[in-house]
Amino acid sequence: MSRPQCPRCLRPQSHCLCPLIPRLDSRTRVLLLQHPSEVNHALNTARLAALGLTNAELIVGEVFEDLPKLLNQPGYQARLLFPAEDAQPLPAYAANDQPMLLVVPDGTWRKARKMLHLNPLLAALPRVTLAEGGVSRYRLRKAPGPGALSTIEAIVQALETLEAPSTFAPLLKPFEALIEGQIAAMGEETFQRNHGDR
Template sequence: MSRYCSQCGKARKACICDNIVALDSQVELIILQHPTEEHRPMGTARILSLSLANSRLLIGENFLEHGELNQLLAEPDVEHFVLYPSDVSLSAADVALPIEKKIRIILLDGTWKKAFKMWQLNTQLHHLPCLHLPVDLKGNYRIRKAPNENALSTVEAGFYVLSMMQPEKDFSPLLDAFEAMIDYQIQQMPAGVFERNYRS
């Protein structure tokens, strides 16, 4: 028997499947995951892909020749956005539903440096409108050192963008699964490690 769960990909003792709640969303997510994130014990993109039936998790760095992604981008009557802050990005809160077209949002899953490299490589994304989240949001990724207080994990970014575009829907189970994953990892740390290394 494999040491890893075939569904969530995490070690069986750290399996998150019991905390996953199936959620409906009008907005579809495409998560482009950098290969270095695929097997991280504390990676969060899998929470999104397991919870949301109309999400897709694609792994790679350079997607220029990626058949599935480029086929999705070529579909008619679909409005694509990239969640990537820039000087011309729109606030996610300003993109109100319903919109006549189906909505898809592309998330880049990786460290800021790796996400920037993915953005540079995948020039087919550059003609798509970009979205940003409010700058005052604070992440709760307690077991990773973040470059700043408002650095969000991928699941947090997905939660906020979906909640802002569909305020009538409750996406809080995404954060509940995230918190359960973090709590388990903290419980596995030797006494005092979390307090010394992660609490300010």
């Protein structure tokens, strides 16, 4: 028998995060393209980001038929937040007059690359990257490398770069509560044994 689920945050009703999710305005439009395998993930941070930002949209899929329409938002310049040799650092856009449509793939690195491969229009977008040295608060997962952040952490860092001095830290409140809840569920001893030496 499954536990009753909150229809908004998709968490069990007993662990609903909705009271912690802010409603933040941003000049930047955020388009989250989520791989279907992430939808039921316990730490679905893309959904938390989409719920917390008034100017964000979350679309689930592998192939996005509506991509031409989604990317052609009048008044916005579309950029893909994904590493590449020719990716521009986000601070270069901070003073730009035209707001950005920040396209963020959500999935494992492998699945995100597959999404780019299956959607040539997505792969062809100019790419932007975050400043190096970001440290993830995601204490339950071993990062694949330095600067590897969860989707919500990457969005917060990107928005704070593009829209300084505005802060988007409140977006991280439900994420941190989620992690604390997972640690509490596994027990401090198990957490320390499996994750404490990172």
